[in-house]
Amino acid sequence: MNPAAQSFVQESRDILEDLEGILLELEADPANPKRIDAVFRALHTLKGSGAMFGFATLSAFTHHFENAYDRIRDGQAMVTPELIQLSLASRDHLERMLDAGPDTDGAPASDPATEELVARIEALETGAAAPTGTAPETERFVITFQPDAAALKNGMRPDLIIEELAELGEATVLTQAEDVPGLRDLDPTVCHLSWQVDLKTAAGREAIDDVFIFASDWTLRIEQPGAAADGAPTESAGDLHDSQASDAATPAQAAPQDSRVAQKTDSVRVQSHRLDELMDQLGELVIAQARLNRIADDLGDTGLDSTAEEIERLVTGLRDTTLSIRMLPIELVFGKFRRVVRDLSTELGKTVTLETRGGETEVDKNVIDSLTEPMVHIIRNSIDHGIETPEGRRAAGKPEQSRVIMRARQSGGEVLISVTDDGRGLDAEAIRTRGIERGLIMADQDISEDQLFGLIFEPGFSTAQSLSSVSGRGVGMDAVRRVLDDLRGSVEVKSQKGSGTEVTLRLPLTLAIIDGLLVKVGDNPFVLPLSNVEECVELPPDENTRKSGRSLLRIRDQLVPFLSLDALFGFDRVESPVRRVVITSVEGRRTGLVVDEVIGQYQTVIKPLSLYHRGIEGLAGSTILGDGSVALILDAAAVVRRAQGAQKAAA
Amino acid sequence: MDETAALQTALTFSLDGERFAIPVAHVNEIIDPLPITRAPNADPFAPGLVNVRGAIAPFVDLRRRLGMAPADLGETSRVLVLDLVIDGEPTKVAMLADDVDEITDAAASDLEAVPELGVRWPTHLIRGVARQDDALIILLDVDAAFAPTPS
Numbered sequence: 001m002n003p004a005a006q007s008f009v010q011e012s013r014d015i016l017e018d019l020e021g022i023l024l025e026l027e028a029d030p031a032n033p034k035r036i037d038a039v040f041r042a043l044h045t046l047k048g049s050g051a052m053f054g055f056a057t058l059s060a061f062t063h064h065f066e067n068a069y070d071r072i073r074d075g076q077a078m079v080t081p082e083l084i085q086l087s088l089a090s091r092d093h094l095e096r097m098l099d100a101g102p103d104t105d106g107a108p109a110s111d112p113a114t115e116e117l118v119a120r121i122e123a124l125e126t127g128a129a130a131p132t133g134t135a136p137e138t139e140r141f142v143i144t145f146q147p148d149a150a151a152l153k154n155g156m157r158p159d160l161i162i163e164e165l166a167e168l169g170e171a172t173v174l175t176q177a178e179d180v181p182g183l184r185d186l187d188p189t190v191c192h193l194s195w196q197v198d199l200k201t202a203a204g205r206e207a208i209d210d211v212f213i214f215a216s217d218w219t220l221r222i223e224q225p226g227a228a229a230d231g232a233p234t235e236s237a238g239d240l241h242d243s244q245a246s247d248a249a250t251p252a253q254a255a256p257q258d259s260r261v262a263q264k265t266d267s268v269r270v271q272s273h274r275l276d277e278l279m280d281q282l283g284e285l286v287i288a289q290a291r292l293n294r295i296a297d298d299l300g301d302t303g304l305d306s307t308a309e310e311i312e313r314l315v316t317g318l319r320d321t322t323l324s325i326r327m328l329p330i331e332l333v334f335g336k337f338r339r340v341v342r343d344l345s346t347e348l349g350k351t352v353t354l355e356t357r358g359g360e361t362e363v364d365k366n367v368i369d370s371l372t373e374p375m376v377h378i379i380r381n382s383i384d385h386g387i388e389t390p391e392g393r394r395a396a397g398k399p400e401q402s403r404v405i406m407r408a409r410q411s412g413g414e415v416l417i418s419v420t421d422d423g424r425g426l427d428a429e430a431i432r433t434r435g436i437e438r439g440l441i442m443a444d445q446d447i448s449e450d451q452l453f454g455l456i457f458e459p460g461f462s463t464a465q466s467l468s469s470v471s472g473r474g475v476g477m478d479a480v481r482r483v484l485d486d487l488r489g490s491v492e493v494k495s496q497k498g499s500g501t502e503v504t505l506r507l508p509l510t511l512a513i514i515d516g517l518l519v520k521v522g523d524n525p526f527v528l529p530l531s532n533v534e535e536c537v538e539l540p541p542d543e544n545t546r547k548s549g550r551s552l553l554r555i556r557d558q559l560v561p562f563l564s565l566d567a568l569f570g571f572d573r574v575e576s577p578v579r580r581v582v583i584t585s586v587e588g589r590r591t592g593l594v595v596d597e598v599i600g601q602y603q604t605v606i607k608p609l610s611l612y613h614r615g616i617e618g619l620a621g622s623t624i625l626g627d628g629s630v631a632l633i634l635d636a637a638a639v640v641r642r643a644q645g646a647q648k649a650a651a
Numbered sequence: 652m653d654e655t656a657a658l659q660t661a662l663t664f665s666l667d668g669e670r671f672a673i674p675v676a677h678v679n680e681i682i683d684p685l686p687i688t689r690a691p692n693a694d695p696f697a698p699g700l701v702n703v704r705g706a707i708a709p710f711v712d713l714r715r716r717l718g719m720a721p722a723d724l725g726e727t728s729r730v731l732v733l734d735l736v737i738d739g740e741p742t743k744v745a746m747l748a749d750d751v752d753e754i755t756d757a758a759a760s761d762l763e764a765v766p767e768l769g770v771r772w773p774t775h776l777i778r779g780v781a782r783q784d785d786a787l788i789i790l791l792d793v794d795a796a797f798a799p800t801p802s
Contacts, residue, residue: 524689610737610744611740612693612696612709612744616690616691619691622688624705
């Protein structure tokens with residue numbers, strides 16, 4: 001695909017994404033003319049630009065889709081639930097057409113899926129009633145535009161732009177050829193022409209803007225002569241021949257002037273792998289800088305010291321800026337779920353409203369990318385298992401309409417994302433029975449409710465009586481935990497029988513850098529994610545001598561199990577006078593990890609492990625310390641799980 | 652890589668008194684021994700990690716795979732930093748050699764099949780043997796010899 005077509009595909013995806021949101025809003029508020037206009041404009045843009053970039057099939061299909069909304073706009077039809085349903089299906093179909101790429105021969109192809117949708121759209125049209133509506137007023141615009149030098153090379157078609165403008169209403173087109181050079185200097189691949197279109201249309205200014213949406217590099221001026229006075233269209237023929245006329249009118253018409261050229265510098269589209277590369281290089285820089293600091297310390301040269309400090313300051317600033325570039329609002333994930341919730345509740349015959357809060361909370365792009373899958377599993381579980389049928393809810397004395405709330409908030413270096421439903425809650429007894437059946441817990445085991453709920457994240461664990469297409473196969477919640485592990489996050493469940501369930505995901509703000517606690521086990525440095533560390537305490541001397549792998553420690557009236565990392569790692573015990581217990585908190589449970597020395601807090605760049613070490617449970621990555629040695633980053637959740645596994649095996 | 656072409660320029664090194672060769676195209680650099688960070692619960696074949704000029708590389712113990720006894724560092728011990736492709740991922744791997752000898756241009760015709768008997772190590776790790784001045788050079792099969800899990 002050429003770059004222009006690629007950018008069309010990318011922008012069209014954005015349009016389709018917006019379109020989904022608009023359609024869902026329109027469903028809630030079917031008479032809103034602004035939303036109807038917005039749908040129409042989106043479709044119109046797709047149709048026009050699709051044709052321009054060789055997506056003929058897409059363009060032809062959109063034409064039918066657009067017609068349906070044109071009729072609504074004209075007041076000949078109404079927005080109905082069927083129309084919304086069909087529109088969403090058509091929107092999905094357009095997405096597939098974008099995936100399929102441009103038509104090779106430039107002619108619209110046809111396939112059964114397209115034809116079926118077209119037939120359904122047309123059936124809707126003929127069946128619709130025709131209430132009367134008021135036709136919008138016609139306005140006059142003078143549009144002057146000149147394609148940029150590379151436009152023709154990129155496959156842009158000014159003729160199609162003109163055609164599209166003409167479709168909006170009554171247009172008079174004037175070609176301006178003053179800038180065409182002599183034949184000797186003429187570069188046939190450069191567009192030397194510019195055009196002025198005098199347009200009378202009811203479609204409004206935004207429709208005109210949309211025609212030029214993929215032509216953002218062009219010089220464009222849209223004016224509304226006599227917009228204020230609304231009554232001087234007399235010299236229409238005369239001024240077309242005078243290219244000065246519109247220029248002369250410019251100063252007086254400052255307000256409606258288009259400032260596209262200035263606008264487009266607001267944001268830049270960057271391929272995400274470039275951000276990854278930037279982050280990689282920054283990681284190297286942070287490590288090199290730590291080395292520089294150490295050398296400066298050793299040499300004790302004041303000039304070098306102050307330079308090293310300055311570089312440290314600059315690197316920190318650069319790191320913060322780079323990280324902020326990678327941050328995206330979590331609304332990007334939430335937004336996808338409006339549709340998921342709607343479709344699921346329709347399929348399962350339940351009425352569910354989705355509320356989102358804190359969508360503006362920002363998370364690293366890589367976290368965002370990995371978040372959709374676990375969220376889908378959680379939402380599906382909520383709606384399928386958690387939320388009762390309308391009859392069930394009535395019987396339980398609850399409102400028929402159920403609510404699912406997605407919340408996000410930042411807390412320290414973590415982002416907490418929770419999904420709350422007001423359904424029937426988890427059945428602790430059923431989970432206990434199933435847990436015993438599967439040998440995960442002992443029949444007589446005294447286990448807290450939180451720990452019991454944790455079992456739903458075990459592979460293949462499902463208490464569902466029946467399978468549905470949606471969930472109940474016992475895959476899903478273990479996938480949630482797996483993804484969260486990969487993201488160095490954790491997941492917690494709270495549930496109240498009869499009144500609902502809350503699943504909370506804790507995620508690091510970024511995957512590239514970690515705030516850690518540097519410790520030593522023997523001579524080997526390890527980094528524990530600070531987000532898992534609650535406190536460090538001294539190891540009581542009598543405990544130190546005990547050889548057993550795991551014991552209990554009393555911390556402020558609470559017994560906390562602890563275990564020795566050297567035993568867990570199979571390292572030889574090194575006698576250390578400064579052995580400490582690092583109290584970690586993982587998924588709401590506290591566990592102490594005995595280390596030989598706590599060195600301090602350490603912010604570090606995470607390097608992924610090679611294939612030789614990736615499979616080792618409990619390791620999250622590696623990093624280089626200021627002295628050049630390699631430290632391993634621990635995955636506290638996996639370490640604790642491994643320890644519990646070892647404990648169970650021993651018992 | 653073409654087997655015969657690879658043989659033409661190979662780096663030879665010693666392990667436990669034997670001479671081994673690997674195609675020079677895989678050798679990134681030869682450096683002095685480095686401190687190794689032990690990876691807990693790791694396969695003894697890849698017991699740790701090292702910092703090679705700011706890049707973290709797994710450290711592998713070829714002696715272990717070849718069934719040789721562990722040895723201490725000597726005067727001539729060197730670390731070979733290799734550029735390998737492990738399961739499709741370009742990976743920098745460090746290994747210790749007792750000594751690094753030379754870069755040799757053995758002719759392809761010198762390569763002999765591995766004798767079935769009289770070889771101390773698993774034959775699937777070896778591509779062939781070559782004779783040079785009556786000494787035997789063992790050409791390693793890089794993919795098998797450095798695979799993260801033994802085949």
